Amino acid sequence: MNQDQTKELLLGIEPSKTDFSIVFTGKKSSMVNGLYKPMTREILIHNKNFENDGQLVYTAIHEYAHHLHCEKGAFVPGARAHTNEFWSIFHDLLEKAEKQGSYTNNFATDPDFVDMTKKIRALLPENGRLMLDFGKLVVEAEALCRKHFVRFEDYLDRAIGVPRTSAGAAMKAFTLQVPADLGWDAMKLVSGIKKPETRAAAIDAFMAGKSPESVKAMVKAEKPSDDPKFRLDKERERLEKTIHTLQERLAMVESEISKLDED
Structure with missing residues (x-):
């Protein structure tokens, strides 16, 4: 299975609103089987890691789930990559692939x-x-x-x-x-x-x-919005709160350090 065939397989499971590329690195990695780069929308697959196409397809679907997940968030990386929403997307893709015959569930x-x-x-x-x-x-x-x-x-x-x-x-x-x-x-x-x-x-x-x-x-009580702008606004709000909290803590630490220096 080559890069083009893999991309065609993924799009056959679930269409994507935005284009992406698949790159077979031609390498073997002991750390990960694949990687998704949201800023460049690239799926990197260490294709030398696998013994068969089934393993490769599983990794490709996993990384494609990251693409679809990031697509919902306007490709701005969140605090965590593997959220419940991500796993839900991934498992849904696997189920669809199994029904289509694109992937075999060994379990x-x-x-x-x-x-x-x-x-x-x-x-x-x-x-x-x-x-x-x-x-x-x-x-x-x-x-x-x-x-x-x-x-x-x-x-x-x-x-x-x-x-x-x-x-x-x-x-x-x-x-x-x-x-x-x-x-x-x-x-x-x-x-x-x-x-x-x-x-x-x-x-x-x-x-x-x-x-x-x-x-x-x-x-989940509050379903994640599919509107990219809404998601970005929420992420900005979260980051601003985090920065404000850290600034307050930093000021407190600096104040305590100053007191110790005076002593």
Whole structure:
């Protein structure tokens, strides 16, 4: 597979509003398989890293997801490259590529992976049920603390040694009766969703096999705008606040240094 074929494959999965280039470096890298440069809109692929085209396609889709993600933000790099929005875009591209036959999901086709996944997934409901039982007991413990006029947080910290966030999530999961089949991590995410309809949609998404990142992006309260100017305005606002905070801290540090110098 050459550069032109790779670009054609990517555009066949999802069209891009802006042009981009693909460069096979002809190199082998021990650090990364590929790289995306938002300012020049280049996808660099270290094509000597791969044993087969499937690996190359996976990396190309990953870097293309960065391009589509940056496209939404007018190609101004954000604070983090691998956000929930990015992972949602990437996983969506993989699903489309699998349906088109452009990419093969080894996890779903290789017998060894299928068997391993079956074994691991069989444990998830058990894990979920244990946490629901735990949540039930913690709810009872909270009531006991109220009865005896003692701090529930102190009981969590010193009597059972469980982080408050973990206990709180288990209590919510038990109260909402989140399905144990999801497994604890998914249950924890679902139990943190306030709106019943959104919570139900998240449960359905997990049941359908969506990734945690995709579900997080789906249920996010404030959906990222597709308007580049709006995104740039928000990024400028974020940067201005950060700069202001750092300037205040710098002034405070300089003031303390001056006091020490006077002494």
